[in-house]
Amino acid sequence: MRNIYAWLVTVVIMTAVLLPSVAFATPESEESLLHTIEQIIAWKKQDENIAESDPLLSKPFLAHAGNTNGDWYPIGLGRIGYPDDYQAYLAVIKNNVIERYKTKDQLSDMKATEWHRISLAILAAGGDPTAVGDSNLIADGTYNRGLKTSLGAQGINGWIWGLITLDSMRYKVPDDADMTRIEVIKEIISLQLEDGGFSFYQDEAETDMTAMTIQALAPYYQSMEEFTYTQKDTGENVTKTIHTIVDEALEKLSDMQTSTGGFSTQDDDNVESAAQVLVALTLLGIHPDEDERFKKGDNSLLDFIMDYQMEDGGFVHAKTYNADNPSSLPDESNSMATEQVLYALVSLYRLENGYRTMYDFRPENPQEMKQQMLKLMEDIDDIHEHTDAKQLQQLLDTYENFPIEERSYVYNFHKLAEAATKQSIQLDLPAFSEAYEINTKGNGAIAPIYQEQTAPRNITEQDVEKIDAISTPLTTEHYIDVISMIDQFEQADNKSDFEKELAQLYEYKEEMEKMEAEIQSINDMVLDQLYPFNELTSKDRDNVDAILERFNALSPYDQGKVLNYEDLKKSKTQIDNAVRAKRISWALGIVAVGLIIVVMSRIQKRRRQRD
Amino acid sequence: MKKDLLVVAFILFIVGWLVTGTKIQSVEEYYLTHIDEITEDSETVTLEIRSDTVLDAMDKLKPGLEKYVEPDGEILKKTEYVLRSGDTAFDLLDRATRHHRIPVEYQGADYNIYNSIYVQGINYLYEFNCGPLSGWMYKVNGEFPSRGVSQYELQDGDEVEFHYTCDVGRDLVGYIRQSKKVGN
Incomplete structure (x- = not known):
């Protein structure tokens, strides 16, 4: 521990001269960190087929807003303040939330982490998760989550991310809330294992879960408060400070660090586990290069992470091929690996430069x-x-x-x-x-690390042209565009000059939502009325034809959203065959009857002649 | 007289046709509508879906789901299906459950590090419905593959089982702990 402070002092003295603002880092390392961060962003744009000059938060990436694969990049971006289209992202993710809130389960039946990830992403983009439509995601996803399902229904993650979210703006828990902050903390610490770490499985320490737990407890690391609780793994009643608990967990992590300086999950070295440890350390104010516990010989945690970067700027998940994970190649950048490195490096940059920690979204201190x-x-x-x-x-x-x-x-x-x-x-x-019972609402702060960006507040002819480019026939392909344009027009200072266009956009939105509902309804009908196929008969013809007619009315893009179209084609063929078989049968039947009559009459005629 | 016999033969032929129910189909049509019919040459696999573990952990089950729990643990009895070329364990599950109208919900492959579809719920029973360590796992020929369900390509004769677990597999026969990346 001593070394970090020695380092701090040296660095501060060194840089105090060079940098006007508070700074921990040497300009050199600062520059290379930002450089790596920029490489990552460039890689992700390439990965999404987005031009480098365009924002990452545009189509097609925006289609993922509100999902696991769409929210962590914006969190990384927002925390470093990289210039991008945060407004568009906010518009789309809020719309996603509002639509999902119309269902019984809202964001999810069992997974509270849906609220957590989305809340953090909204804050990172400079929005306010306590006011999304009529909903307060902080209340619903943290202190009042238990009114529907326990925060812990999905395991320890629910508690961890619940606390991170609750502390993201140091939100105030109302007196009539279902659960207090201290109760959430106690749920987490009671799950500490005998070995000092934490685990999803509740048997032995895992890197990722131990690191994430430290992340959640980090705001309490320097508090003198003692907690008395029952540790579930040992059954013992204990009284400890968070400082003691986190130090035990750090000790365990240090033990788990491999000789390469990295971390593994189930014996596989991988960059994500190392990234989570880096986030954990930086939230505690620990620089990994300056803590002997996290160096193994000449190998440091940071060296290990940087070793996973590819030529194209992205990061690989693991360096060795795993037959059980065939799609994650050791020589191909992986989106999830890269996003975790992105926000881990951002977290390190924030520490080095004296900004608030990664998950503290309050405005900077003076x-x-x-x-x-x-x-x-x-x-x-x-x-x-x-x-x-x-x-x-x-x-x-x-x-x-x-x-x-x-x-x-x-x-x-x-x-x-x-x-x-x-x-x-x-x-x-x-x-x-x-x-920490401070805020009840407010926007997340975007760090002013890159030049502050001012989104154009006026609608221009170009924006109007973008509406025309959507044009008819309408498909849901442009839904994301419409959502972000509506927001842009609504926010513009010259909004009143474009009421007609805005009305048009709302109309598009409504029509596209109807199409989406139609696609869903076709999917349901196929499932409900066409299975099992072998029981389909010509009686189902009207049904099949009706479904097919509705299917054909969709644009090719939307047809692609109908699941198992092949089944629909199969039903149609089967029915057509059945109908044709029936017709042929009837025709042949009539011919047969006709022939029988002819034959009978001829026989009768012959008899008469004989008589 | 000869002519009559000919006509009678023709009539018998038509009657025979109608009685046996022979259909007129093009080769493509035949293939399309018979793809899942098992013949002597078919390559086949079997599928079974069970939720026995819930029966021993009813106290952990989310209230309101009791009515979806099969009393004998059987959601789909072991059934043989035609193996289509390139079929993964997920394709088989999807086809069979649609056929039997068993609702299935899943998350797409680009949502996790394994690039695999993740089965969240079958027959109204979802992950986490029976405690935080509950969810769906699958077995092929008695073993639990650690690769994702849509990454596992099936072979002729494979026996696939989907089991609901209330304890990350530890309550299932033949389970050995394997990696599972958790996240949100």
């Missing part, structure tokens, strides 16, 4: 306070066994001048606390958990 905190951290770092009680008391006084809800940013406070306790100084400090 520079003056940041400087004072840095100074205090330096002084704490200088504490040695001969530092006298008076000096310690002075440092404590400085510390207590900071608002309680900002004290988590004095990353090395526990060193001071320990020294003070040794000198029998009484510490009576308030718990962080109580002080």
